[in-house]
Amino acid sequence: MVISRRATLSARVVVLIYLGLLLLLPLGVVFERTFAHGLAAAWGWITTPAAISAFWLSVIIAAIAVPLNTIFGVGCALVLVRSRARGRKVLDALIDLPFAVSPVIVGLALLLVYGQTGWFGTWFAHQGIRIIYAPTGMVLATIFVSLPFVVREVAPVLMEIGDEQEQAAATLGASGWQTFWRVTLPSIRWGVAYGVVLTTARALGEIGAVLVVSSNVAGSTLTLPLLVYQRDSQIGAGEISGAYAAATELAVMSLIVLLAMTVLGPRRNETK
């Protein structure tokens, strides 16, 4: 299509204005609100004991959920692409479930199974183990919502590289583990890395599912996103500013994630 200069320009302007209004402007306003009272005040808000403990809880939950989902994701992708096991198709369809389920339903589901009166919850309660309204439940919720990312990134790469090299390694006498570590993993590493970045972003940012299973007590079961929510729903200018500061903290983390996505994105299908 030969498109006139004017049409091209106006499309460009429309798109840039749309993206500016939708993405950049809101972000700018939050940064502005955070630093409106000066850098020291903003630093003060994110270093209150509640904010520091929320930061660490977010990091710890991600540090548990991301490795587990990565191991599961790579293993599951291998099963889906390489094995001929029965039920493979069913597993393939089920993997995507977490993307189709509303986070609030995830929370409800975990509540019904692991809550005090839930299916398994009563047993855990007898053992004195608390899952719901405790960090364990928040970890489960986070694992649930971020489960498919690694599988969905790694499976296409595995399909792309084929299994010739793996077979060659096996013919030359390599064990299953050796083949995985020396041949398979190096070729899928960018795909894995991209999946890990997406999983981390979701794990750090999740609110819907975590909100339901958290007791929302500052200092013990508040993550950073929950802190933003709680501060914003409380009255008082200081609290609102605290919400903006915590939001800015999260936004900075997500800009790092975005940078990682931009760097890793084009390389994820590279196999060397």
Next chain:
Amino acid sequence: MGIATLYLSVIVLIPLAAVVAKAFSQGLSPFWDAVTNPLALKAIGVTLAVSVLVAGIGAVMGTLVAWVLVRDEFPGQRFVNALIDLPFALPTIVAGLTLLALYGPDSPFGLHLAYTRAAVVVALLFVTLPFVVRSVQPVLIELDREVEEAAASLGASNAVTFRRIVLPALRPGIMSGAALAFARSVGEIGALILVVGKVQIASIVIFADIESDAPSAAASLSVVLLAISLIVLFALRWFGGPRGGH
């Protein structure tokens, strides 16, 4: 395979089964009553209407954005391209807060959209922006421009070329992006919880039911919501979008 299935069962399948079981624990008629009471019906209606609108606007604007990113060239294009993924990287609660800052009571432009359906639509447009753009973009890059040139040299106008050549090629990408955006909109809560006010969105109603200790009502509405998203995503798989292959 065994371990993968166990992991998936403990974390995903058994809890979801519990929701379905809870919804029907008192039999079919209490479930039916729970989802057909006026409040639940209204919530489902509003959620569907909002999600269709978001998927529609998202499809048009997302395609335009993808077009400009692929066919146009301007300084800063790579930056804009990277920016598209921002909604996937940014925690949704922050997205909600930013929109509240812009359109809430302290709006710098005196725009008071917060706590209305318009605010819900804007929040969902933000959250779902990458879906259509990222599913149309690769198709547009692969698209053979010679066919378009051939059409033009045979006398087809731009409108005809677009409608007959370009759009059919892009349609699967647009459809799959819009379906993903729709499914996400139906279930979204993080970005909405601060801006929703009294608008009755299904996910918010479910949350309120859980908080007020009415898990059966919450489970019933959840089943309806689950069914809607699953139908859309299965339809997508069936008709085979770009992501449908694996």
